[in-house]
Amino acid sequence: MPDKKSLLEIYETLLKTYGPRNWWPAKTPYEMMVGAILTQNTSWRNVEKAINNLKGCLTPEFVSSVPNEELALLIRSSGYHNQKAIKLKSLTEWFGKYAYCAASAKKVDGEILREELLAIKGVGRETADSILTYALDKPFFVVDAYTKRILYRLGCDLSGSYDDIRTKIEQGIPNDLYIYNEFHALIVEHAKRYCMKTPSCEGCPLEEKCQKRIIDT
Numbered sequence: 001m002p003d004k005k006s007l008l009e010i011y012e013t014l015l016k017t018y019g020p021r022n023w024w025p026a027k028t029p030y031e032m033m034v035g036a037i038l039t040q041n042t043s044w045r046n047v048e049k050a051i052n053n054l055k056g057c058l059t060p061e062f063v064s065s066v067p068n069e070e071l072a073l074l075i076r077s078s079g080y081h082n083q084k085a086i087k088l089k090s091l092t093e094w095f096g097k098y099a100y101c102a103a104s105a106k107k108v109d110g111e112i113l114r115e116e117l118l119a120i121k122g123v124g125r126e127t128a129d130s131i132l133t134y135a136l137d138k139p140f141f142v143v144d145a146y147t148k149r150i151l152y153r154l155g156c157d158l159s160g161s162y163d164d165i166r167t168k169i170e171q172g173i174p175n176d177l178y179i180y181n182e183f184h185a186l187i188v189e190h191a192k193r194y195c196m197k198t199p200s201c202e203g204c205p206l207e208e209k210c211q212k213r214i215i216d217t
Contacts, residue, residue, distance in 0.1 A: 007172040010154070010206065011179065014186035017205040023185035029102035029135040030095065031058055036130045037087050037122070038078040049077035060100040063092045087122030094120050102135060110138035125162045133184070139177045141169045142184045146191035153195065155211035 026032035031051065038047040051058065053074045063071065072085040094116060098104040105113060110132060117128035129140040143166045152158050158165055173179055194204040199214065201207055 006209075007169065010209070011173065011183045011186065013205050013209075014190055015182060018186055018189050020182060021185035021189060023181065023188070024130070024134040026134075028058075030060055030100065032135040033091060033095070033131050034058060034063070034088060036127050036134075037084055037091060038075060040080070040084070040127065042079045046077045046079060050075040053077070060092045060095055063088055064096065083122070087120075090120050090122060106136050106138075110136075110140065113138060114140065125166075129166070133177070133180055137177055139170075139175055139180045141166050141173075141180050143169070144184075144188070146187050146195070147184070149197075150187055150191060150195050150206075153199070153210055153213050154206065155213065 024032050024035065026035055034054075035047055035051065038050050053076075054062075057066075066074075068082075068085045068089065071088065072081040075081050075084055075088075078084060095105070097116075098108075113136060114128055114132060117123050117131060118125065123131075126142060126144055129142045132138040132140045133142060143162055147169075148158055148165070160168075173183065190206070194200050194206075199212075201210070201212070204210065
C-alpha cells in the first residue's frame with residue numbers, strides 16, 4: 001500500500017481532475033441507505049429507476065408496512081428485487097431502533113453501528129461502510145471493486161481481507177469524513193472514465209503513477 005503522501009497525491013490529482021463529486025445523491029439519510037442496498041450487483045442507472053418508482057413513498061414507514069411483493073415490484077429495475085425487498089425490510093427494522101432518526105443513530109459510536117449493520121442479513125462490509133460514511137457521518141473508507149482495481153494497477157499490495165485493505169487505506173489518509181467521502185466518489189468516477197476493466201489510458205491523470213497491471217485482482 002502506498003504511503004500517506006502517495007495516497008494523498010492520488011486523491012488530490014483526482015480531485016483536481018474531476019472536482020468535488022457531492023456523492024451520495026440522496027435527499028435523506030434513509031434514501032441513501034436504500035440506495036446502498038439497491039446498488040448491490042447493478043448499475044446506478046438501474047437504482048435511479050427504482051428510487052423514482054418509490055418517489056413520494058420512500059420513507060421507512062412505507063417500506064416497513066408495504067407487502068414484500070409490492071415493494072419488490074417497485075424496485076424491480078435494480079435486479080434481485082425479491083431479495084432486495086427482504087433486505088430493505090431488515091434494514092428498516094434496524095433503523096426503527098433509532099425511531100427512524102439518523103440524528104439519533106449518529107450519536108452512537110461508529111464501531112457499534114458497524115457491528116449492528118453487519119448483523120443485518122444482506123448487509124456486507126461495503127454496504128455497511130457506505131451507510132456509515134454517507135448517511136451517518138462515520139468515517140469508514142469504502143473498499144469496492146473500483147478501489148481494488150485502481151490501487152492494484154498503481155502497484156499497491158492488496159493482500160488480506162476487506163478490513164485489512166480498508167485499515168491500510170485509512171492509515172494512509174487523514175481521518176477526515178470529507179476526504180473519505182470524496183476519495184471514494186472520485187475513485188468511482190475515475191474507474192468509469194479511464195480505469196475500466198479494459199482501461200483507456202490515453203489522457204489518464206494517474207498515468208505517470210500507474211504500473212499498468214491490467215489483470216484484475
